[in-house]
Amino acid sequence: MTLTADPAILVLEDGTRHRGRAYGARGTTLGEVVFATGMTGYQETLTDPSYAGQIVLQTAPHIGNTGMNDEDPESRRIWVAGYIVRDPSRVVSNWRADTSLDAALVADGIVGISGVDTRAVTRHIRSAGSMRGGIFSGADAALDPQEQLRQVREAPQMAGLNLSAQVSVADAVMVPARGERVGSVALIDLGIKQASIENLASRGFDVHVLPHDATYEQLAALGVDAVFYSNGPGDPAAADDQVALLRRVLDDRIPFFGICFGNQLLGRALGFGTYKLPFGHRGINQPVLDKATGRVEITAHNHGFAVDAPREGITDSPNGYGRVEVSHIGLNDNVVEGLRALDIPAFSVQYHPEAAGGPHDANHLFDRFADMVRTHREDAH
Known part of the structure; x- marks a missing residue:
């Protein structure tokens, strides 16, 4: 060259x-x-x-x-x-x-x-x-x-922009489960990476990749066992339709896992606000503390917005979904890096556990999601 x-x-x-x-x-x-x-x-x-x-x-x-x-x-x-x-x-x-x-x-x-x-x-x-x-x-x-x-x-400011329509699939796609089948998951494509789809399929999920504007009726018609919100660009404050859909998912106690943009939208659905970071987190070397285990994981990030939630203790969801705790904290600047609902089956992280590219420290979160779906099914019966 x-x-x-x-x-x-x-x-x-x-x-x-x-x-x-x-x-x-x-x-x-x-x-x-x-x-x-x-x-x-x-x-x-x-x-x-x-x-x-x-x-x-x-x-x-x-x-x-x-x-x-x-x-x-x-x-x-x-x-x-x-x-x-x-x-x-x-x-x-x-x-x-x-x-x-x-x-x-x-x-x-x-x-x-x-x-x-x-x-x-x-x-x-x-x-x-x-x-x-x-x-x-x-x-x-x-x-x-x-x-x-x-x-x-x-040029437009990033704050206030809803960019999901630009990057989402136009039509639904289904990727079949590999290995022992756990169930089916509706993946709302807000800017998904292929590695996330592969991680879910390899954990036994039939993955229904749906456009950003998927409706609750579409999810109900599929009869999915869980819902996943992907990473994606734009301002979470401009994603009202996706928040409204997620609230119906939470109302029906359908197991939910969100990453990156999905973490911010879970925060909004639970009743917390979001804000723009000064220069964001981008790269594959961001240290995050898992508060439950005390373990520090090196993680892959790409986000310019964050959830505004109390970092210590347990908080009642302002939107009535029970108790919530911040599960992960970014060690560089104390930013909220994960949320866990204690009374409904829902959790999220701000980073990219699929590690594409990046370290594999957080890959176990896909196993946690599969375990949550199994447990929820057993409890329902």
């Missing part, structure tokens, strides 16, 4: 400008600039629908040396709004690679920039908070600086 000499400029909404080289597709892209701390797993990051609407900056300096392959994507395409790297690999050095990262970005129309001091941009975002930005590459790099800044400042 020959790296381009075409110019590119990263413009932040506070007027900060960083010059670099075009990487991926040429043109203009706008979005919320966020940083991801993983040193590996960039293919899983790029194909994670949770990153829709976001320009992702990789803090690891050297990106692309393993290329891209046809086995590891977590969804049907690359979803990031844009991509920022310091030193893109000049060659692909992995036997599994089917194409280069640069070629994959071009194929999906993802505008990127390389040759940027990513450490300086990361430190700026950590101080000032996540902000809107734009990458202008190729001919667009020559646009008037004030015009570039105007476009960035007129």
